[in-house]
Amino acid sequence: MGGDHGCVVVIDGVSQALQAHPEITELFVVGNQAEIESALAKRPGQDSRLRIVHASEVLTMEDKPAQAVRKKRDASIARAVDLVKQGKADAIISQGNTGGILAAAHLKLRTLPGVDRPGIATVIPTQENNFVLIDSGANIDCKPLHLLQFAVMGSVYAREILKVKNPRVGILSVGTEDIKGNDLTLEAFRLCKEVNLNFVGNIEGYDLFKNRVDVVVCDGFVGNIVLKTLEGMAKGIFGWLKAELTRNPKRKMGALLAKEAFKTISLRMDPEASGGPLLLGLNGNVLKSHGSARERGIMNAVRVSTEAIQNQINQVICREIADANERLAAAKVFPQPAAVA
Amino acid sequence: MGGDHGCVVVIDGVSQALQAHPEITELFVVGNQAEIESALAKRPGQDSRLRIVHASEVLTMEDKPAQAVRKKRDASIARAVDLVKQGKADAIISQGNTGGILAAAHLKLRTLPGVDRPGIATVIPTQENNFVLIDSGANIDCKPLHLLQFAVMGSVYAREILKVKNPRVGILSVGTEDIKGNDLTLEAFRLCKEVNLNFVGNIEGYDLFKNRVDVVVCDGFVGNIVLKTLEGMAKGIFGWLKAELTRNPKRKMGALLAKEAFKTISLRMDPEASGGPLLLGLNGNVLKSHGSARERGIMNAVRVSTEAIQNQINQVICREIADANERLAAAKVFPQPAAVA
Numbered sequence: 157m158g159g160d161h162g163c164v165v166v167i168d169g170v171s172q173a174l175q176a177h178p179e180i181t182e183l184f185v186v187g188n189q190a191e192i193e194s195a196l197a198k199r200p201g202q203d204s205r206l207r208i209v210h211a212s213e214v215l216t217m218e219d220k221p222a223q224a225v226r227k228k229r230d231a232s233i234a235r236a237v238d239l240v241k242q243g244k245a246d247a248i249i250s251q252g253n254t255g256g257i258l259a260a261a262h263l264k265l266r267t268l269p270g271v272d273r274p275g276i277a278t279v280i281p282t283q284e285n286n287f288v289l290i291d292s293g294a295n296i297d298c299k300p301l302h303l304l305q306f307a308v309m310g311s312v313y314a315r316e317i318l319k320v321k322n323p324r325v326g327i328l329s330v331g332t333e334d335i336k337g338n339d340l341t342l343e344a345f346r347l348c349k350e351v352n353l354n355f356v357g358n359i360e361g362y363d364l365f366k367n368r369v370d371v372v373v374c375d376g377f378v379g380n381i382v383l384k385t386l387e388g389m390a391k392g393i394f395g396w397l398k399a400e401l402t403r404n405p406k407r408k409m410g411a412l413l414a415k416e417a418f419k420t421i422s423l424r425m426d427p428e429a430s431g432g433p434l435l436l437g438l439n440g441n442v443l444k445s446h447g448s449a450r451e452r453g454i455m456n457a458v459r460v461s462t463e464a465i466q467n468q469i470n471q472v473i474c475r476e477i478a479d480a481n482e483r484l485a486a487a488k489v490f491p492q493p494a495a496v497a
Numbered sequence: 498m499g500g501d502h503g504c505v506v507v508i509d510g511v512s513q514a515l516q517a518h519p520e521i522t523e524l525f526v527v528g529n530q531a532e533i534e535s536a537l538a539k540r541p542g543q544d545s546r547l548r549i550v551h552a553s554e555v556l557t558m559e560d561k562p563a564q565a566v567r568k569k570r571d572a573s574i575a576r577a578v579d580l581v582k583q584g585k586a587d588a589i590i591s592q593g594n595t596g597g598i599l600a601a602a603h604l605k606l607r608t609l610p611g612v613d614r615p616g617i618a619t620v621i622p623t624q625e626n627n628f629v630l631i632d633s634g635a636n637i638d639c640k641p642l643h644l645l646q647f648a649v650m651g652s653v654y655a656r657e658i659l660k661v662k663n664p665r666v667g668i669l670s671v672g673t674e675d676i677k678g679n680d681l682t683l684e685a686f687r688l689c690k691e692v693n694l695n696f697v698g699n700i701e702g703y704d705l706f707k708n709r710v711d712v713v714v715c716d717g718f719v720g721n722i723v724l725k726t727l728e729g730m731a732k733g734i735f736g737w738l739k740a741e742l743t744r745n746p747k748r749k750m751g752a753l754l755a756k757e758a759f760k761t762i763s764l765r766m767d768p769e770a771s772g773g774p775l776l777l778g779l780n781g782n783v784l785k786s787h788g789s790a791r792e793r794g795i796m797n798a799v800r801v802s803t804e805a806i807q808n809q810i811n812q813v814i815c816r817e818i819a820d821a822n823e824r825l826a827a828a829k830v831f832p833q834p835a836a837v838a
């Protein structure tokens with residue numbers, strides 16, 4: 157119910173996803189039954205694996221997430237999470253309010269054993285690689301141990317979903333030297349060195365586009381600002397380029413001749429390509445699809461969720477978090493609350 | 498002494514700047530006398546306003562700034578700051594280690610009355626406007642009152658140097674609503690509302706490229722990450738574009754026809770155009786020129802420093818900081834130390 161383009165686009169997207177994924181046994185569409193049925197009526201030949209689950213309410217962008225989840229018991233996101241809680245579904249995809257999804261999933265599913273906080277893992281494409289930015293907005297205030305857990309979860313994501321063999325993990329800071337950072341990142345650095353990660357140390361904003369790292373670890377305040385800055389700048393630069401390239405016939409002709417160059421980049425940078433961020437660390441697979449996603453975005457959201465299920469990333473996360481905790485205990489590195497808590 | 502391209506480039510840059518600025522009465526070049534003289538010997542017709550001040554030491558990138566400033570008493574940055582302290586010069590320009598410049602200037606000049614912390618003000622060009630990012634790296638940990646002071650100083654910069662009539666000031670956060678942010682930004686928001694600023698509230702990364710704001714306020718940890726992310730992304734995208742545009746003859750031909758479009762953008766985005774960030778809040782004008790700056794960058798550094806002197810921005814900052822403090826006292830908004838301190 158949370159998509160910008162309404163129910164029909166979602167139905168079209170999931171119908172195509174079902175064709176692409178014969179391994180899916182059931183796909184629940186949760187929301188206003190009448191709307192869903194009217195969208196389905198527009199498509200001939202309904203897939204028999206598609207089930208409608210009615211929900212009478214919707215979380216809006218104006219709702220305060222935690223409150224709303226408790227009040228709107230029949231919200232579509234709550235009903236979707238219930239399906240996972242009851243074991244009827246293996247993953248949730250939502251285009252709604254990120255805070256609402258997090259609140260519903262956190263409240264009903266809880267976190268995985270050993271994980272304190274769920275983290276939002278967003279895949280960012282660059283010329284030479286993709287990197288995972290975690291946490292890109294779930295946790296405004298973090299402790300060093302949370303950053304360590306994001307590092308472990310992001311590394312599992314890069315390995316299991318992005319198929320990076322030995323993901324390079326870096327902490328986003330203000331300099332590459334060990335001594336650069338705030339209390340939070342300095343302590344997280346100390347923790348990350350002790351566990352089984354391909355930890356490359358601190359990285360700077362410059363490094364994001366130099367294929368130096370596969371997982372970028374930061375708190376959700378910094379991560380959210382970086383994510384939106386990247387998205388804003390990409391839009392800004394390409395909008396600017398378009399304005400300049402259409403300023404006169406000569407430039408237009410040049411742009412036409414070079415159009416494949418722009419197309420290659422825009423296809424790689426298309427936010428619909430990644431399907432949307434996974435909310436890692438929850439006791440269930442949860443994917444946030446962009447509100448603006450169209451059919452292709454929905455299809456990719458289903459693809460990534462299917463991969464998360466098939467690769468059992470939550471089981472892998474549990475194992476690796478347990479291993480990290482053992483190593484921290486063995487190294488007698490007891491995480492201390494940072495001054496910036 | 499801190500430039501990547503050596504002394505000759507600096508001498509060429511300042512010589513051109515002297516021609517462009519007849520109002521400059523003396524320009525001191527501080528550093529190794531032999532090197533400076535050999536660079537000067539390569540240029541015919543030395544400007545009589547140019548003075549050499551010998552310094553036998555240099556702060557390096559490896560030096561720990563505060564320590565090094567105390568130890569290396571004859572470092573070129575220390576000697577340059579001394580000239581301002583003694584009233585012989587009105588502004589300092591350095592291409593060296595930012596930490597070293599800050600440490601020397603802070604130690605010897607102290608901050609302006611009412612200003613707790615100097616902030617680095619970097620000008621970022623976008624398609625439709627330029628905005629000032631403050632603090633872009635001087636202060637890793639900040640209190641709300643520091644952010645308020647950055648807001649006031651950034652606003653003065655935008656008005657006096659960038660010639661923006663009524664600069665729009667925003668706090669960089671994770672959402673535009675009042676309630677979005679961490680303890681630091683929430684409290685800074687409360688303070689900024691009370692003083693004489695054109696305060697537009699919270700802004701997000703998206704807003705940076707939409708001409709919504711002229712001054713972007715954040716702590717130095719976030720600001721430094723955002724700055725380097727922007728610089729890294731600009732290089733990344735244009736490098737990628739170049740690679741795609743030179744992949745085959747057809748694209749190359751297109752790029753050639755459209756080259757004016759790329760040139761317009763790259764000229765606007767050129768880091769040398771702004772001259773480099775001002776370190777605001779110090780009892781003296783201090784400009785950090787890029788280590789990689791060439792003649793044009795040096796010339797622009799001199800131009801901006803001259804404008805800072807002519808517009809007496811430090812006097813204006815003093816007045817406006819005093820006014821802000823009065824308003825905070827009158828409004829009985831006593832700044833509280835935030836949980837994130």
